[in-house]
Amino acid sequence: MAGTTGDLGHRIALALLDRGAQVRALVRPGNTKPEVASLREQGTEIVEVNFNDPAALTRACAGAACVVSALSGLRNVIVDAQTHLLDAAVAAGVPRFIPSDFAIDFTKLLAGSNRNLDLRREFGRHLDRMPIQATSILNGMFMDLLTGQAPVVLFKLRRILYWGSADQPLDFTTIANTAEYTAAAALDPTTPRYLRVAGEVATVRDLQAAASAATGQPFRRLRAGGLWVLKLMIKITRRLVPAPKEVFPPWQGMQYLHNMFTGLPKLETLDNDRYPDIQWTKVREVLAAR
Structure with missing residues (x-):
């Protein structure tokens, strides 16, 4: 191995x-x-x-x-x-x-x-x-990333951040x-x-319910825009912080989220x-x- x-x-x-x-x-x-x-x-x-x-x-x-x-x-x-x-x-x-x-x-x-x-x-x-x-x-x-590394479950703001549809099924x-x-x-x-x-296969609405139940605090959804907005953010971030030798630069995680939210x-x-x-x-x- x-x-x-x-x-x-x-x-x-x-x-x-x-x-x-x-x-x-x-x-x-x-x-x-x-x-x-x-x-x-x-x-x-x-x-x-x-x-x-x-x-x-x-x-x-x-x-x-x-x-x-x-x-x-x-x-x-x-x-x-x-x-x-x-x-x-x-x-x-x-x-x-x-x-x-x-x-x-x-x-x-x-x-x-x-x-x-x-x-x-x-x-x-x-x-x-x-x-x-x-x-x-x-x-x-990896579901573990939802506890902080992936900017989706925003614990301090009690929000679930997403782009596109809140009903897109996501795999974790x-x-x-x-x-x-x-x-x-x-x-x-x-x-x-x-x-x-x-x-678990969960939508953004499911993540909202899971976060609310796990913390005992009500979470709300925060839609940052359509998928085109996230794609534009990726392009800008990659230009400003290219980090070609890093395995997981910020724009790489954004690409992964964009892939998931497309449903493809x-x-x-x-x-x-x-x-x-x-x-x-x-x-x-x-x-x-x-």
Whole structure:
């Protein structure tokens, strides 16, 4: 598994261990992050490997039943490093690969509407050409972001900020649930090319009701304008603060919200019931526990 020092990746590794799996974590040479020591203490095999060394990476993948990627970054990671990892998995004869997708359904988005998701779609085209069984987990927006990082639930103002329609269904899933589901999928040899899950599908009106119930304070809706307004804001913000080397600059999050409010990447035919032992967390629970 790659990307185990990140929040999602670390949780996936722990979820795999909870399910009795043998986990091998591929980390960069000299990585001293506390997650590495934590996983080692819990029985994870830690393998330091240079992702630019094909032979070493192939040896690191040898014997695996599934390679899971939770890598996070820009082109040098999502396209380049993942391609190295994929090529090594194929060379080692690994039967299955789970890429670091974990997002809204970017397969239905127009090119150029989201930089980070464009990179995932580009890698996906390469993945589909390779002789390996691939499964992408699409989970909507991480519900955890609603507690502050995503400017939607404005706790101090007691408002739900949105653009477009207050009735557009939106997909949300916690990081923990996504990790649990990914672990279950990694141990399931019958997974299809895509699995789509959402801990809760909620409109802006639903978010308003959830925030009011979670805090005991009445929340109201705050419509900032149509989607064209948000698109204009993205353009201006990207020009003023381009931050091309940042993975999540302000305009990137705005792109993600714009994608969601258009309804284009709405997940269809959810696969939540595939692993019935998973208990899905709701928006109200996340907001109440913030």
